[in-house]
Amino acid sequence: MNRLTRLEGLAATMLVALVVNGCAPIRVNSYLERGVDFRQYRTYAWDRSDSLSTGDPRLDNNRFFSERVQKAVDQQLASRGLEKTESLAPDVVIHLHARVDQRIQSDAIDREYSRCEDGGCRPFVFEAGTLLLDFIDTKTNQLAWRGWAEGGFDGAIDNQDWMETKIDETVAKILVQLPRDTSRNR
Amino acid sequence: MARRLLGVGIAVMGFVLSGCATVRVSSHVERGLDFSQYRTFDWGPRDALPVGDPRLDKDPFFRDQVEGAIEKQMAARGFERSAASGTPDVRIHYHASINQRFDVREESYSANCDDDDVCPARVIEYEAGTLVVDIVDERTDRLIWRGWAQDSVEGVLGNRNRLKRKIDEGVTRMFERLPRAR
Numbered sequence: 001m002n003r004l005t006r007l008e009g010l011a012a013t014m015l016v017a018l019v020v021n022g023c024a025p026i027r028v029n030s031y032l033e034r035g036v037d038f039r040q041y042r043t044y045a046w047d048r049s050d051s052l053s054t055g056d057p058r059l060d061n062n063r064f065f066s067e068r069v070q071k072a073v074d075q076q077l078a079s080r081g082l083e084k085t086e087s088l089a090p091d092v093v094i095h096l097h098a099r100v101d102q103r104i105q106s107d108a109i110d111r112e113y114s115r116c117e118d119g120g121c122r123p124f125v126f127e128a129g130t131l132l133l134d135f136i137d138t139k140t141n142q143l144a145w146r147g148w149a150e151g152g153f154d155g156a157i158d159n160q161d162w163m164e165t166k167i168d169e170t171v172a173k174i175l176v177q178l179p180r181d182t183s184r185n186r
Numbered sequence: 187m188a189r190r191l192l193g194v195g196i197a198v199m200g201f202v203l204s205g206c207a208t209v210r211v212s213s214h215v216e217r218g219l220d221f222s223q224y225r226t227f228d229w230g231p232r233d234a235l236p237v238g239d240p241r242l243d244k245d246p247f248f249r250d251q252v253e254g255a256i257e258k259q260m261a262a263r264g265f266e267r268s269a270a271s272g273t274p275d276v277r278i279h280y281h282a283s284i285n286q287r288f289d290v291r292e293e294s295y296s297a298n299c300d301d302d303d304v305c306p307a308r309v310i311e312y313e314a315g316t317l318v319v320d321i322v323d324e325r326t327d328r329l330i331w332r333g334w335a336q337d338s339v340e341g342v343l344g345n346r347n348r349l350k351r352k353i354d355e356g357v358t359r360m361f362e363r364l365p366r367a368r
Contacts, residue, residue: 057283057316058334064214102288104309123309125288158212 026151026170030177036137036144038179043083044135045090046070056100056127058157065157068164069096072171073133080178092144095134100153103128129153131170147174209356213333213363221330221365223275226268227260229253230277230322239284241343242315251353252280256319259361264368276330279320284339287314315339317356321364333360 032038052059052066059065073094074084105124132148149170156163242248256278257267268274292307299305314336321331335356342348 057281057285057318058212058332058336061329062214062332063329064216064332104288123290123307125290125309158210160212160214163214 026149026173028147028149028173028177030145030147030174032145032179033143038145041082041091041135041137041144043085043087043090044077044092044094045085045087047093047095047136052096052098054098054100056157059098059100064160065098065163065167066096068167069098069131069171072168073175076171076175080175090138092135093138095136097130097132097134099130100127100157101129102126126152126154127157129156131167131174133174145178147177149174209335209337209352209359211333211335211356211360211363213331213360215332215363215365216328216330219330219365222368224323224367225264225266226272226274227265227276227278227321228268228274230279230320239282239315241284242282247346248282248349248353251350252282252317252357255353255357256280256361259357259364263361263364264366274324277322277324279322281318281320282315283318284313284315286311288312312338312340315342315352317353317360319357319360331364333363335360 052061054060054062054065073096077084102125105126128151130148130150132146134143135145136142137144151170153166156166260267260278265276288309288311290307291310292305293299294305315338316334316336318332318334320329322328323330337352337356339352342352
């Protein structure tokens with residue numbers, strides 16, 4: 001288990017994590033501001049002023065989506081020793097951004113009018129999502145860490161169970177990149 | 187497992203999208219909430235969200251049809267319109283928008299179909315209308331249920347009868363997913 005986590009961390013730092021689905025893998029990436037020692041942070045709070053504009057009317061102002069993301073992040077951060085605080089002076093404030101768009105599988109477009117023997121090259125339209133978490137240092141008001149994931153989200157909005165599973169998986173993949181998790185580095 | 191789920195999901199989506207002119211509905215709900223605690227409803231303040239579509243927002247016919255359909259479905263689920271002076275248990279908000287979306291269509295009756303009737307498919311762009319209905323607990327001011335219906339609006343916006351039919355179908359099927367009131 002430990003070994004698996006470390007492997008995941010390795011994959012994340014290599015900026016690529018190929019998951020489940022051939023046509024829409026979840027890719028994660030992160031950015032740590034130069035000179036920031038992430039281990040100095042102990043407490044965090046959510047920015048509640050974010051109005052979540054997602055590009056999809058089903059998700060805009062949808063707390064079943066946004067609160068699930070926050071819950072997943074809360075669990076991940078708790079397991080990494082960061083404490084959520086309602087006080088006025090957290091070390092970092094977290095912003096959440098989410099976006100869902102339709103994508104067209106490009107290799108299929110190239111062969112849009114071709115006839116395929118195996119039926120495997122129909123053009124393919126699917127929903128893809130981006131989930132981004134910004135950690136803002138409240139003392140400097142600068143971005144300290146940003147982590148994000150992009151990947152297939154097809155049909156997930158229309159299926160609440162599946163959406164929640166996807167959110168949990170995606171958040172875990174983003175936050176496994178937190179510097180705290182690989183404290184032997186940096 | 188995840189891969190299998192995805193495969194099933196894609197298959198289901200493909201089926202739903204290729205079935206022509208079917209309104210797609212779904213919903214999100216507060217987990218574990220007992221809906222039997224609610225009985226009365228009323229309309230919330232008019233939609234304050236910026237991204238509507240004037241072809242729908244400013245159309246009294248559209249608003250009347252949507253509100254009529256929702257009131258009918260709420261009654262069918264055991265909800266009662268609260269008295270004008272009283273406080274309702276829940277308030278309803280709705281929001282309609284139109285977006286460009288893509289879909290895959292198979293060319294039917296095309297000379298390009300092969301002997302087994304496998305036809306070439308191509309990507310088309312269309313205008314999709316989405317109607318989102320929110321039910322908010324009046325006491326806690328929290329969203330407890332959101333339902334939506336989505337379909338192509340081509341040939342629908344300018345045609346009263348078709349618009350009414352789409353609204354009725356979308357609202358009816360969406361509300362089949364709403365837990366019943368007491």
